[in-house]
Amino acid sequence: xxxxxADYLVILLYFAFVIGVGFIIKKKIKTGNDFLIxxxxxPLWITSxxxxxxxxxxxxxxxxxxSGAKYGIQTVHFYWVGAIxxxxxxxxxxxPFYYGSRARSVPEYxxxxxxxxxxxxxAISFAVMTVFSSGIxxxxxxxxxxxxxxWDFDVSIWVAAGIVMIYTFLxxxxxxxxxxxxxFFLIVMGLSPLVIVALHDAGGWENxxxxxxxxxxHAWKYMGNADANPMGLHFMSLIFGLGFVxxxxxxxxxxxxxQRAMIAKNMNAAQxxxxxxxxxxxxxxxxxxxxxxxxxxxxSPALQSKGYSIPLAEDGGRDFTMTLPSLIAHYYPSxxxxxxxxxxxxxxxxxxxxxxxxxxTVFTYDIYQSYFIKNKSDKHYLYVGKAITVAGILFSIGxxxxxxxxxxxxxxxxxVFSFVNGPLFATFLLGMFWKRTTGHxxxxxxxxxxxxxxxxxGLTLAEGKGGWIAPMFEIKSGMGQxxxxxxxxxxxxxxxxxFVSLLTKPKPDEELKGLVYSLTKKEPLANVKWYLxxxxxxxxxxxxTIALNLYFF
Amino acid sequence: xxxRFNELNFVIGLFFLMxxxxxxGSTFFSKNLxxxxxxxxxxxxxxxxxxxxxxxQKNSSGQ
Numbered sequence: 236x237x238x239x240x241a242d243y244l245v246i247l248l249y250f251a252f253v254i255g256v257g258f259i260i261k262k263k264i265k266t267g268n269d270f271l272i273x274x275x276x277x278p279l280w281i282t283s284x285x286x287x288x289x290x291x292x293x294x295x296x297x298x299x300x301x302s303g304a305k306y307g308i309q310t311v312h313f314y315w316v317g318a319i320x321x322x323x324x325x326x327x328x329x330x331p332f333y334y335g336s337r338a339r340s341v342p343e344y345x346x347x348x349x350x351x352x353x354x355x356x357x358a359i360s361f362a363v364m365t366v367f368s369s370g371i372x373x374x375x376x377x378x379x380x381x382x383x384x385x386w387d388f389d390v391s392i393w394v395a396a397g398i399v400m401i402y403t404f405l406x407x408x409x410x411x412x413x414x415x416x417x418x419f420f421l422i423v424m425g426l427s428p429l430v431i432v433a434l435h436d437a438g439g440w441e442n443x444x445x446x447x448x449x450x451x452x453h454a455w456k457y458m459g460n461a462d463a464n465p466m467g468l469h470f471m472s473l474i475f476g477l478g479f480v481x482x483x484x485x486x487x488x489x490x491x492x493x494q495r496a497m498i499a500k501n502m503n504a505a506q507x508x509x510x511x512x513x514x515x516x517x518x519x520x521x522x523x524x525x526x527x528x529x530x531x532x533x534x535s536p537a538l539q540s541k542g543y544s545i546p547l548a549e550d551g552g553r554d555f556t557m558t559l560p561s562l563i564a565h566y567y568p569s570x571x572x573x574x575x576x577x578x579x580x581x582x583x584x585x586x587x588x589x590x591x592x593x594x595x596t597v598f599t600y601d602i603y604q605s606y607f608i609k610n611k612s613d614k615h616y617l618y619v620g621k622a623i624t625v626a627g628i629l630f631s632i633g634x635x636x637x638x639x640x641x642x643x644x645x646x647x648x649x650x651v652f653s654f655v656n657g658p659l660f661a662t663f664l665l666g667m668f669w670k671r672t673t674g675h676x677x678x679x680x681x682x683x684x685x686x687x688x689x690x691x692x693g694l695t696l697a698e699g700k701g702g703w704i705a706p707m708f709e710i711k712s713g714m715g716q717x718x719x720x721x722x723x724x725x726x727x728x729x730x731x732x733x734f735v736s737l738l739t740k741p742k743p744d745e746e747l748k749g750l751v752y753s754l755t756k757k758e759p760l761a762n763v764k765w766y767l768x769x770x771x772x773x774x775x776x777x778x779x780t781i782a783l784n785l786y787f788f
Numbered sequence: 789x790x791x792r793f794n795e796l797n798f799v800i801g802l803f804f805l806m807x808x809x810x811x812x813g814s815t816f817f818s819k820n821l822x823x824x825x826x827x828x829x830x831x832x833x834x835x836x837x838x839x840x841x842x843x844x845q846k847n848s849s850g851q
Binding site for chain 2: 241245248249252281420421424566569570571573574
C-alpha cells in the first residue's frame with residue numbers, strides 16, 4: 236500500500252483540524268471543572284456522538300471487522316445483545332443517580348453511595364486500566380501502520396500520541412469530546428464507500444447468503460448448540476455472559492463512556508445521551524461487521540475473479556485483523572486511500588483521547604484530591620489535571636513499548652481488565668436498587684468477584700489459554716471462556732455483597748437520598764413530548780433491536 | 789466568520805468540504821477512470837460539509 240500526495244494531504248488536514256479544535260477550545264478553559272468535566276454544558280447531539288465515539292477505538296473497528304470475517308453475522312450480538320439494552324438501561328435507570336448526585340466521576344458516586352475504600356479500589360483499578368488500554372491501542376496502531384504502510388514504529392507512536400496530547404492538553408475533556416464527534420463522522424463516512432463498493436462487488440446481501448455457510452449469516456438459528464455455530468457458544472451463555480454481565484458492566488459502569496453523558500447540560504439530556512447514542516450503535520454493524528462478511532464472501536470460489544483475499548498470518552492461517560486494511564488497500568484509490576487511513580487513525584485517537592480524559596479526571600479528583608492534596612484552589616487542580624494528561628500519555632507510550640517487547644503482555648492485561656470489569660455491575664445494581672447494601676459489602680463483593688474471576692480462568696482452558704491452576708474444564712472458544720469468567724465473577728460479587736451487607740450496618744436513609752432508587756424523587760414524564768422522554772425513546776429502540784434480531788434470526 | 793469556528797458543526801463541515809476538494813481535485817488531475825469512487829465520495833462529502841455549515845447558519849439567523 237503506497238500513499239500519494241492526495242492521501243498525505245487528507246491526513247495532514249485531519250491533523251490540522253484536530254489540533255485546531257484544541258486551540259479553539261483552549262480559550263474557554265478557565266477552571267479545573269472546565270478542563271476535567273466540561274462544566275456540564277455540552278449539547279446533547281455532541282455528548283451522544285462522543286458517547287459512541289469514545290467506544291469506537293481502533294481495536295473495536297479492526298476487531299469487529301475481523302470478528303465478522305471469522306464468526307459471521309453472530310458478531311452483531313456485540314451490538315444488538317451486548318450494547319443497546321445496557322445503553323437504554325443506563326439512560327433510563329442509572330443516569331439519574333450519576334447525574335443527580337452531582338458526582339464528577341463514577342468512583343465519586345461510589346464514595347457518596349458507599350465509602351472511600353470502595354471508591355479507592357474502583358478509582359485505582361480504573362486509572363491503571365485506562366492508561367494501559369491506551370498504550371496497547373497505541374501499540375496496535377503503530378504496528379498496523381508499520382505493516383501496511385511501512386511507517387517507522389517509533390515515529391507513528393510519537394506523532395499519534397503527540398497529536399492527542401496537544402489537543403487534550405489544550406482543551407481537556409471538551410476538546411477530546413469535540414474531536415470524538417469529528418472522528419465519528421470521519422470513521423462512518425470514510426468507511427461507508429468501502430462497504431457500498433465491496434457489497435456491490437460481492438453481489439449484494441442475497442449473494443453473500445448464497446455463498447457462505449448458513450451459520451455465518453444467521454444470528455440466532457444455530458445458537459441452540461455450541462458446536463453448531465462459529466463462536467462455539469450456547470445462546471444462554473451469550474445472553475447472560477455478554478448480554479447481561481459484560482455488556483451492563485461496561486456500558487453502565489465504565490467511566491470512559493459514562494463520562495460523556497455526565498457532561499450533558501441537564502438531567503434530561505444526560506438520560507437521553509446513551510439512548511440517542513444507541514441508534515448509531517445499532518447501525519454500526521453495517522460499517523464494522525458487514526465488511527468482514529463481504530471479505531470472506533469475496534474469497535468464495537464463485538468470486539475468485541475479484542482478486543481479493545484476507546492476508547495470511549505467519550502461522551499460515553488467515554490474519555483476520557488485517558481484513559479491514561486489506562479491503563481498504565484493495566478498493567480505495569489514491570485520495571480515498573488517505574481517507575481510509577485517516578479513519579483508522581481517527582478511531583485510534585478517539586479511543587486514546589477517551590482513555591486519557593477519563594484517566595485524568597479520575598486521577599485528579601478520586602486519587603490526588605481524595606488521598607493526597609485536599610482543599611487547594613481550583614487553579615491548582617487545573618494544573619494537576621494538565622500535568623496528569625501529559626503523564627497519562629507518556630505512560631501510554633511506555634506501555635506501547637512494553638507491549639512491543641513482550642507480546643504476551645497484551646493478552647495478560649486484557650485478562651486482568653476482564654477480572655476487574657466482570658463483577659463491577661453487581662456492585663452498582665445492588666447499590667442503586669437495594670438501600671440495604673453497605674460499603675463493606677460493596678468492597679468485599681468487588682474483591683471476591685475479582686478473585687473468583689482469576690480462579691475461574693485458572694481452572695478453565697480455551698484455545699490454549701487459561702488453566703494455569705489446573706485445566707479442569709475445557710471450553711471451545713476464548714470468547715465463551717470470557718463470558719463464563721465474567722458470569723462467575725458477577726455472581727460471586729452479587730452474593731458476597733448481599734451476605735456482607737446483611738452482616739454490617741447500612742447508611743441511614745437520609746444519606747442515601749438521590750443515590751438509591753427507592754429514596755429518590757422521580758420526575759414526572761407523563762407530559763413530556765415523546766422525543767424528550769427517555770422511557771419512550773428507550774422502548775422504541777428496544778423494539779427496533781428485537782426486530783433486527785428477528786429479521787437476521 | 790471567525791466566531792463560527794466555535795461551532796463544532798461548522799468545523800466538521802469545513803473539514804469535509806476541504807477533504808472533498810482533495811478527492812475531487814486528485815481525480816481531476818490524475819485523469820484516472822478508476823477514481824470514480826473518489827468523485828462519488830467527494831460529492832457526498834461536499835454535500836455533507838455544506839449541510840453541516842448551512843444548517844447552523846439557518847439556526848443562527850433564527851436566533
